[in-house]
Every structure is written in structure tokens, then in C-alpha cells.
Amino acid sequence: MTALSEIRSKKAELRRAALARRGTLSAEERIEASLDLAGRIGGLDIPPGTAVSAFWPIRDEIDPRPAMQILADRGHALCLPAIVDGELVFRRLDSETQLVQAGFGTVEPGPSAPVLSPEVMLVPLAAFDRRGHRIGYGKGYYDRAIAKLRRSGDPICIGIAFSIQEVEEVPFEDHDEPLRSIVTEGAVIHCPE
Numbered sequence: 627m628t629a630l631s632e633i634r635s636k637k638a639e640l641r642r643a644a645l646a647r648r649g650t651l652s653a654e655e656r657i658e659a660s661l662d663l664a665g666r667i668g669g670l671d672i673p674p675g676t677a678v679s680a681f682w683p684i685r686d687e688i689d690p691r692p693a694m695q696i697l698a699d700r701g702h703a704l705c706l707p708a709i710v711d712g713e714l715v716f717r718r719l720d721s722e723t724q725l726v727q728a729g730f731g732t733v734e735p736g737p738s739a740p741v742l743s744p745e746v747m748l749v750p751l752a753a754f755d756r757r758g759h760r761i762g763y764g765k766g767y768y769d770r771a772i773a774k775l776r777r778s779g780d781p782i783c784i785g786i787a788f789s790i791q792e793v794e795e796v797p798f799e800d801h802d803e804p805l806r807s808i809v810t811e812g813a814v815i816h817c818p819e
Contacts, residue, residue, distance in 0.1 A: 633797040641761050644753035644791045648686055651788060656686060659788055659811035664692035666809050667786070672746055677703040679716045679744035682725075682732045688788050688811070690748050694719075705742040707771070708734035714771040715741050730763075743775060746782045749805060752791065758805040758817030759796035760785050772803040782806050789813065 627635070651659070667690075672678065678697050680690045698704055698720075705716040709729060717723075717735035725733040749768055751760040762768055775781045783803065789810040798804075808815040 630799070633799060636797050637761050638764070640793050640796065641752045641764070644761070644793060647790045648788055651686065651790065656688065656788075660689035661692055662811035663688055663690070663786060663809060664696055666811075666814055667693040667748070667784075668696040670784075670809075670814070672697070672700075672702065674701055675703070676746055677705060677742045677744045678746045678748065679705045679707065679742075680719075680748040681750050682706060682734070683750075684731045687750060688786055690786055693748070693786075703742060705744055706733075706735055707767070708737075708739075709767070713774075714767045716744050716771075718742050743779065744781055745779070747772065747775075747784065749783055749785045751785045751787050753793045753796060754785050754787060754791060754805070754808050755793055755796045756808075756815055756817065757796075758785075758808070759798050759802060760805055760808075761793075761796055766801070769801055769803045773801070776803070784809055786810070 680694045683689045694704055704719040706719045707714040708717050717739035719735055723739050724736045726736045728734040751762055753761040772783055783805045785805040785808040789812045805817055807817055
């Protein structure tokens with residue numbers, strides 16, 4: 627087995643274990659944690675008017691929608707990812723946005739929604755460590771999108787998850803994009819840069 631295949635095998639193992647732990651949370655625990663997460667995100671110093679991307683939760687993910695409401699109430703421009711030609715673009719989300727069914731059991735803003743360049747990104751993940759490394763769902767959408775945005779700016783990437791998804795160490799590959807911080811229901815974790 628090559629070093630790269632060992633890393634990918636370890637990531638798959640960590641992903642399975644973290645998602646299994648996440649799956650043990652009751653609906654009530656997920657709701658309470660999502661509300662606690664919203665309070666922590668609401669306490670972050672995000673400059674007024676900043677464009678913030680979030681995501682529509684799937685399966686048993688932590689729900690960023692309460693945090694999104696807090697950010698919208700403060701005047702932030704919100705956007706959600708949409709898959710276009712195999713890549714993520716971020717389309718505006720407001721009260722006029724028409725959401726359409728997308729892959730992976732989620733929704734996204736339709737093609738008429740304007741594309742934004744988020745300055746702050748709330749990033750979904752399967753597992754994370756305190757160094758700012760994350761394991762996604764294995765398709766690389768967010769790593770590619772973050773890398774593209776970093777070529778023209780420096781988006782603040784914040785992973786959001788349940789604390790139960792933390793692992794000791796995520797194997798890191800060259801294409802993996804690190805997070806600036808991770809917010810869970812219990813903590814704001816600032817990662818080394």
C-alpha cells in the first residue's frame with residue numbers, strides 16, 4: 627500500500643467512526659447542539675455586511691440554519707453552495723431565493739440566484755482535529771472551492787460540527803484546505819495557522 631492510499635484509508639476509517647458517533651445523537655440532542663452552535667457563531671466577530679456561506683444540513687449534520695438566521699438578522703449576505711459543472715459555486719440566499727432539490731438530499735438556490743464570493747465560510751465536515759484539518763465526505767468539493775476562493779482572497783473558513791466528531795489527528799494531504807477555526811456546540815476552537 628502506498629503512502630497516499632494509507633492516508634486515504636485512514637481518512638475513510640476516521641470518517642466512518644465519526645459519522646457513526648454523530649449518528650448516535652438523538653433528535654433532541656442535535657436540536658439543542660444546533661442552537662448552542664448558533665449562539666457561539668453569533669458571538670464571533672464577523673464584520674457587518676460580510677458575505678457568509680453556510681450549507682443546508684443533510685442526514686444528521688449539525689444544523690446551521692439557526693446561526694444563519696442570526697447572521698441574516700445582523701445584515702450579512704448569506705449564500706449556499708450549488709454544484710455547477712461538478713464544482714461548488716455560492717449563490718445568494720435571501721427571502722426571495724427559490725430553493726431547488728440538489729444531490730445528496732439537500733437543496734440549493736436555483737440558477738437565477740446571484741453568485742457571491744463568500745468572505746466567511748461555514749464548512750460542513752465529517753471529522754476534524756484541533757489543527758484545523760477536516761475530513762469531508764470524500765468528493766473534495768469544499769477543498770477545491772476554498773482553494774479557488776483563496777486564489778483571489780482569503781476567506782475565513784470555519785468548520786462547524788458536533789464536538790463528538792473531533793478526532794485526535796486528521797491525516798493531511800497537499801490538496802486539503804485547512805480551517806481557521808472550528809465551532810461546535812461546546813467550544814470555539816482557534817486553529818494554528
